[in-house]
Amino acid sequence: MQGTVDGFGYGAVTPLVAYLMACLGGALGLRCITRSLLVTHARRPAWLALGAAALGCGTWTMHFVAMMGFSIEQVPVHYDEPVTYASLGLAVLMVGVGVFIVGYRGATGAPLFTGGTVTGLGVASMHYLGMAGMRFHGSFAYSTPKVVASVAIAVAAATAALWAAGRARGLLPTVAASLVMGLAVSGMHYMAMAALSVRLDGTAETTADTPDASALVPMLLGPLVLLVLAGVVVILDPMLVLRHPDRAPALPAPGVPAAALAPRTGPRPAPHQHRHPDRRPVRQRARTPQNR
Secondary structure, three states: OEEOEEOOOOOOHHHHHHHHHHHHHHHHHHHHHHHHOOOOOOOHHHHHHHHHHHHHHHHHHHHHHHHOOOEEOOEOOEEOHHHHHHHHHHHHHHHHHHHHHHHHHOOOHHHHHHHHHHHHHHHHHHHHHHHHOEEOOEEEEEOHHHHHHHHHHHHHHHHHHHHHHOOOOOHHHHHHHHHHHHHHHHHHHHHHHHOEEEEEOOOOOOOOOOOOOOOOHHHHHHHHHHHHHHHHHHHOOHHHHHOOOOOOOOOOOOOOOHHHHOOOOOOOOOOOOOOOOOOOOOOOOOOOHHHO
16 A cells, blocks of 8 residues: 655754754864864874764754654654664764765865765665664655665765865855755755655554654754764864964975975074184295294
8 A cells, every 4th residue: 555655744844954954064074074184194083083973963963853744644653773873873984984085085086086975875875774764564665766866966965065175274165065065965865755655554553644753852862962062173173263274294205304394483594694704714824034
């Protein structure tokens, strides 16, 4: 039996809030990735890990905020918590792989393509694994062309986001990139939901068709707390407050003397300084009886 699906049980509230969550996670993640490119190698992994966690949690939170408005007509829907949390872990892990590739190999060429592909596949995998964690008397079926389109949107959005992270040095470019990324992630979600159809069992129990959001609220608390903490770290970042980065010192390169790479901390000496006086030896004539 075919089931009737409603993805907007609360009207435009859930899509709007979901979009804002995607933008928040995108802005924090992009800011952390940008920051990682301006610090020493010792501090880079921490910023990249925080960026991956912010992107993964923001996308995951966006998905389940949007799912608060999802319901199947007259059929109760429950969530398998281990599978649902596994989708969060998968998102953070795969996004982290893509972010570290770009963070260490650069946001151009093959590293950008590889990192964007892995990150986009992670976002899409998170969505479909999260959908697999839904329990009801029936099963989901998907339209293959729309599934492919949703994965392509996820990969394109992730690649564009990583590319922007490698080039956006100011706050406003990061915000603009996060708004575009939030739109792309939301588009991926609703494209994937458009590919969905529901087949109900003959013994399906009926209930009110109002979406039950109470089961999702406890699951969202952890990722929301992490996003808040990431926001505090980014806001207190010296580069954002003082407007200048603590760039990494130059590393020795083959064929270049180490003294040439040492940073100059004081004023350059005047041209006349550090010059030795002209101490040419004065040749004295030998003293003879004639010139005494």
